[in-house]
Amino acid sequence: xxxxxxxxxxxxxMAEINVVPYIDVTLVLLIIFMVTTPMLQTGVxxxxxxxxxxxxxxxxxxxIIISIEKSGQYxxxxxxxxxxxxxxxxxxxLVIAALAKKPKTxxxxxxxxxxxxxxxxxxxxxLKNAGVDKVGFSTKAKSEDQ
Numbered sequence: 001x002x003x004x005x006x007x008x009x010x011x012x013x014m015a016e017i018n019v020v021p022y023i024d025v026t027l028v029l030l031i032i033f034m035v036t037t038p039m040l041q042t043g044v045x046x047x048x049x050x051x052x053x054x055x056x057x058x059x060x061x062x063x064i065i066i067s068i069e070k071s072g073q074y075x076x077x078x079x080x081x082x083x084x085x086x087x088x089x090x091x092x093x094l095v096i097a098a099l100a101k102k103p104k105t106x107x108x109x110x111x112x113x114x115x116x117x118x119x120x121x122x123x124x125x126x127l128k129n130a131g132v133d134k135v136g137f138s139t140k141a142k143s144e145d146q
Contacts, residue, residue, distance in 0.1 A: 063106040064098055065138070066091060066127075068119055070112040091123060095130040110138035 065077040075083040076091065078098045086094065099105060107127055111120050127135055 061102050061105050063108050065108045065110055068111040068115045070114050091126045092130045107132045108136040108138050
């Protein structure tokens with residue numbers, strides 16, 4: 001050792017930190033987050049009711065109700081008009097048009113209990129694409145004798 005690095009027979013402390021392991025860990029975490037983030041954003045947001053449900057907040061505007069019958073037929077009810085039989089592809093356009101007139105309108109799905117789960121999810125995805133943040137589900141009140 002040279003005379004400059006010694007001072008009274010002691011070694012000078014080294015003031016370097018090896019950051020290579022920290023960079024490796026950071027890059028691995030970055031890759032994990034880049035892979036998992038798109039998976040988290042593909043879901044459909046649903047405002048699920050609790051077991052002891054509360055009454056729905058009623059607004060003055062009538063809600064948009066999309067119905068799926070047991071036979072697989074779709075219908076939509078907008079502004080107290082009669083149910084209009086529609087194809088599933090038309091849901092997005094009709095809801096966008098209705099929300100353009102009244103943006104605070106509530107949207108509900110009313111589906112028969114024997115309807116395939118995939119059909120309900122498809123309608124929910126169409127509503128999400130139309131800009132609907134919250135979707136409600138119509139249900140029957142549970143009878144006391146069950």
